[in-house]
Amino acid sequence: MSADVASAKQPRAVLRASGSILTLVAMLGAGGVLGWLGRGRVASDAPASAAKGAAPVSNVVEIRPDALADAGLELLEARAGKLRLGLVLPGEIALDAEHVVHVSPRVAGVVLEARAKVGDVVKKGQVLALVQSREFAATQLEFLAAGEHLTLAQATFKRTEDLYAYKAVAEKDYLAAKEALAVARLERDIAARRLEAVGGNVASQKAGAAYAVTAPSDGTIIDRDLALGEVIRDDHAIYTLADLDRVWVHVAVYPQDLAQVAVGARATVRAEGVEDHVEGIVSLVAPTVGEKNRAALARIVIEHPPRSLRPGLFADVDLEVATVDVPLHVAEDALQTVEGTPHLFVARSATTFEPRPVKLGRRGRDVAGRAFVEILGGLSAGDSYVGKGSFLLRAETDKGSATGE
Numbered sequence: 001m002s003a004d005v006a007s008a009k010q011p012r013a014v015l016r017a018s019g020s021i022l023t024l025v026a027m028l029g030a031g032g033v034l035g036w037l038g039r040g041r042v043a044s045d046a047p048a049s050a051a052k053g054a055a056p057v058s059n060v061v062e063i064r065p066d067a068l069a070d071a072g073l074e075l076l077e078a079r080a081g082k083l084r085l086g087l088v089l090p091g092e093i094a095l096d097a098e099h100v101v102h103v104s105p106r107v108a109g110v111v112l113e114a115r116a117k118v119g120d121v122v123k124k125g126q127v128l129a130l131v132q133s134r135e136f137a138a139t140q141l142e143f144l145a146a147g148e149h150l151t152l153a154q155a156t157f158k159r160t161e162d163l164y165a166y167k168a169v170a171e172k173d174y175l176a177a178k179e180a181l182a183v184a185r186l187e188r189d190i191a192a193r194r195l196e197a198v199g200g201n202v203a204s205q206k207a208g209a210a211y212a213v214t215a216p217s218d219g220t221i222i223d224r225d226l227a228l229g230e231v232i233r234d235d236h237a238i239y240t241l242a243d244l245d246r247v248w249v250h251v252a253v254y255p256q257d258l259a260q261v262a263v264g265a266r267a268t269v270r271a272e273g274v275e276d277h278v279e280g281i282v283s284l285v286a287p288t289v290g291e292k293n294r295a296a297l298a299r300i301v302i303e304h305p306p307r308s309l310r311p312g313l314f315a316d317v318d319l320e321v322a323t324v325d326v327p328l329h330v331a332e333d334a335l336q337t338v339e340g341t342p343h344l345f346v347a348r349s350a351t352t353f354e355p356r357p358v359k360l361g362r363r364g365r366d367v368a369g370r371a372f373v374e375i376l377g378g379l380s381a382g383d384s385y386v387g388k389g390s391f392l393l394r395a396e397t398d399k400g401s402a403t404g405e
Contacts, residue, residue: 059355059396059397060348060352060353060354060355061345061352061353061354061355061393061396061397062351062352062353063351063352063353064351071389071392072388072389072392073386073387073388073389073390073392073393074386074387074388074389075347075384075385075386075387076330076331076334076384076385076386076387077382077383077384077385078328078329078330078375078379078380078381078382078383078384078385079328079329079381079382080325080326080327080328080329080381081325081326081329081366081367081372082323082324082325082326082366082367083323083324083325083326083329083362083364083365083366083372083374084320084322084323084364084365084366084367085320085321085322085323085324085362085363085364086268086318086319086320086321086364086365087257087260087261087318087319087321088316088317088318088319089251089252089253089257089298089316089317089319090251090252090314090315090316090317091249091250091251091252091269091300091314091315091316091317092249092250092312092313092314092315093247093248093249093269093271093309093310093311093312093313093314093315094247094248094249094250094311094312095222095242095244095247095248095311096242096243096246096247096248096301097248099217099219099242099243099246100240100241100242100243101216101217101219101240101241101242102237102239102240103128103213103215103216103237103238103239103240103241104234104235104236104237104238105129105131105133105199105211105213105232105233105234105236105238106197106198106199106211106234107131107133107135107136107139107198107199107211107234108133108135108231108232108233108234109131109132109133109134109135109136109211109231109232110131110132110133110229110230110231110232111129111130111131111226111227111228111229111230111232112129112130112131112132112210112228113129113130113228114128114129114224114226114227114228115127115128115129115130116128116129116215116221116224116239117221117224118221118222118223118224119220119221120220120221121219121220121221122215122218122219122220122221122241123215123218124215124216124217124218125214125215126214126215127212127213127214128213128214128215128221128238128239129212129213129226129238129239130210130211130212130213131210131211131212131213131232132210132211133210133211135198136198136199136200136210136211139191139194139195139198139200140195140200140209142191142194142195143188143191143192143194143195143200143202145191146184146187146188146190146191146192147188147191149184149187149188150181150184150185150187150188152184153177153180153181153183153184153185154181154184156177156180156181157177157178157180157181160173160174160177160178161174161177161178198211199211199212199213199214213238213239215239215241216241217241217243218243219241219242219243219244220241220242220243220244221239221240221241222240222241222242223239223240224238224239224240225237225238225239226238226239242311244305244307245303245304245305246301246302246303246304246305247301247302247305247309247311248299248300248301248302249267249269249280249299249300249302249315249317250297250298250299251267251297251298251299251300251317251319252290252293252295252296252297252298253285253295253296253297253298254294254295255289255294255295255296258285258296260319260321260322261282261285261298261319261321262282262285263282263283263284263285264281264282265281265282265319265320265321266279266280266281266282266319266320267279267280267281267282267300267317267318267319267320268317268318268320268365268369269300269302269309269315269316269317269318270315270316270317270318271308271309271313271314271315272313272314272315273308273313274306274308274309274313275308276306276308277369278302278305278306278309279302279369280300280301280302280303281300281301282298282299282300282319283299283300283301284297284298284299285297285298285299286298298319300317318365324362324364326361326362326374327381328374328375328379328380328381329366329372329373329374329375330344330358330372330373330375330379330385330387331370331371331372331387331388332363332371332372332373333371333387333388333390334385334386334387334388334390335358335360335373335390336355336390336391336393336394338355338357338394338397341357342357342358342360343355343356343357343358343394344356344358344378344379344385344386344390345385345386345390345393345394346379346383346384346385346386347383347384347385347386353386353393355393355394355397356378356379357378358375358377358378358379359375359376359377359378360373360374360375360376361373361374361375361376362374
């Protein structure tokens with residue numbers, strides 16, 4: 001390497017170490033990767049246990065000590081561990097159908113006010129719209145008239161009862177007043193039930209009040225189908241509410257995978273356009289297979305999802321089917337393909353890294369959810385390898401191959 005390159009101005013390096021993982025914080029300049037990595041060539045000593053047919057790779061990447069912090073490399077230790085095996089299946093985010101409410105007016109009428117709009121979060125009992133209805137007005141008047149009749153019957157019975165105590169009226173008049181009071185109470189109760197059936201409030205009813213359409217439960221307005229002055233029927237849903245604090249994920253499970261999917265299994269959901277993944281539990285595996293797609297429906301319940309996880313999005317669902325102990329595994333993002341063969345960049349020293357071919361086994365995730373892969377050959381327990389940032393070293397070996405250095 002020339003003295004000019006060696007004396008080139010380098011960015012400031014910051015080094016942080018924690019346990020067995022060394023994190024090198026990347027601060028790449030406009031000059032890119034290759035401007036500050038140094039490279040040497042040594043004879044390959046890849047182990048005999050490497051994958052069959054792998055071409056020996058002799059490029060060894062050496063990084064100057066003052067440039068280590070700028071490389072953004074993560075050093076991990078190959079070790080035994082638990083591997084969560086899973087199936088990756090297509091899915092779709094859906095509303096929790098058990099908490100979707102269609103709100104219809106109980107009487108036909110004309111819309112006077114439409115207070116709620118799509119996206120509003122509403123509470124149970126909150127007024128969503130006001131409707132002027134002849135049917136509702138007639139039921140109101142019937143209830144109010146029954147109330148007045150009951151008041152009059154109570155007064156008549158009280159006066160007759162007092163007179164009867166002094167023998168001032170005949171017994172038949174007393175019994176007639178008592179019967180009239182009972183009938184008035186019954187009529188008032190019937191009128192109250194009718195008013196409640198059409199959504200009226202018995203406790204605070206006033207003549208001529210408009211019918212109030214209220215929210216039957218807490219939720220978010222996801223659909224609205226009404227306009228001011230519109231005539232609406234009592235069988236027409238004017239609002240749809242949903243509880244977005246809980247969503248479902250529908251997954252298509254094909255016959256060859258059905259035996260591996262069970263209720264209670266854990267699942268990791270990654271929706272399109274959503275950076276973070278979410279965890280859920282399989283709550284249902286349908287007992288039948290669809291006629292069109294020949295797949296059974298599995299349902300995953302997600303509690304308190306982020307708002308970015310919107311119903312209707314497609315997702316990849318990683319269903320956990322087993323957890324196994326493996327003698328050696330590495331982070332999947334550490335792997336780089338060199339000449340068609342998977343390689344790891346293994347540390348030979350603090351500043352020297354060797355691309356080494358490895359034989360892969362089962363893929364899965366560790367207990368923290370990071371993608372890992374079992375290693376069957378080419379690596380030993382305790383070896384240090386580059387995890388995140390290994391693509392930088394791959395870029396340097398490609399440069400060496402192209403220039404013939």
